[in-house]
Amino acid sequence: MTEQSAAPEGFQGAFGQTTASPSQSVSSQSVSSQIAQQEPTPSLFSLAEAEAPAQGSARPEWLPEQFWDEAAKAPKLEALAKSWSDLRTRIARAGEDPPPSPSEYRLPDVDKLPEALKPTADDPVWQAVRENAHKAGVTQKQLEAIVTPYLAHLAAEAAARQDPQALRAAYETELARLGPNGKAMVREVGQWLKGLEARGYITADERAAAEGISTAEGVRLLAKLRAMTGEKPIPLEALDGSAMSYEDARRMMREAIAKRDERLGEQAKRALAELARRGAVPPGI
Numbered sequence: 001m002t003e004q005s006a007a008p009e010g011f012q013g014a015f016g017q018t019t020a021s022p023s024q025s026v027s028s029q030s031v032s033s034q035i036a037q038q039e040p041t042p043s044l045f046s047l048a049e050a051e052a053p054a055q056g057s058a059r060p061e062w063l064p065e066q067f068w069d070e071a072a073k074a075p076k077l078e079a080l081a082k083s084w085s086d087l088r089t090r091i092a093r094a095g096e097d098p099p100p101s102p103s104e105y106r107l108p109d110v111d112k113l114p115e116a117l118k119p120t121a122d123d124p125v126w127q128a129v130r131e132n133a134h135k136a137g138v139t140q141k142q143l144e145a146i147v148t149p150y151l152a153h154l155a156a157e158a159a160a161r162q163d164p165q166a167l168r169a170a171y172e173t174e175l176a177r178l179g180p181n182g183k184a185m186v187r188e189v190g191q192w193l194k195g196l197e198a199r200g201y202i203t204a205d206e207r208a209a210a211e212g213i214s215t216a217e218g219v220r221l222l223a224k225l226r227a228m229t230g231e232k233p234i235p236l237e238a239l240d241g242s243a244m245s246y247e248d249a250r251r252m253m254r255e256a257i258a259k260r261d262e263r264l265g266e267q268a269k270r271a272l273a274e275l276a277r278r279g280a281v282p283p284g285i
Helices: 022-037 044-051 077-092 124-135 140-162 164-177 182-198 204-211 216-228 246-259 262-277
Strands: none
Touching (some): 140 164, 164 182, 182 204, 182 216, 246 262
């Protein structure tokens, strides 16, 4: 009987499986052992977890004891977050703390602010300001930085009311802010207010209060309200000659010439004569 020869390397058995030779089996086991001994491939999450102290470990040297929970063997994350928030708040306050109570806020000293404009301790607005500032953790310096510009503005307005020249200069500034037709706009608004009073829509006191507006924004607001009532801009011929400027009279004369309107021309002449009588005609004209 012939002796069966050994199966060659890589011989495929009845089930289609390759039978490995002894040398191949040893080699495969050696490679698997080497792979198992290698360190796992690092990832972003594994690196982050390696930096954080794991539960059950000792307190890291860089972590203060006040932020370490010895029982849980873990850092006190909430305490760390609160400490960081408190630090940022204190830096923003420049190391200063709010007063112990709202009543201890002091009103900043502003030069030339009349005593009548300074709020008293029981002033309801000043009380509300102090209470809200204390709730928000505002320091005395921070409150002064907020309140001082407003008080300085009040002081400047009060000084202007006491000085006629300064008041006139302030009004000239506001008229300039209204543009080249600022004076005409103010006159139209003024005549509109007089008409409302004459028709009984407003009282004399209400008209006086409206005419007390001293800013360009206030005049624009009244002009918008006037337009909302459906009134058109007042034409030149409807303006009172005594309230007409030299520029308005000249414009009226040009319109009269362009339209060949004798009546309008005569009105322009009367307006120019009235301006000349009051000395309101520019020199050299």
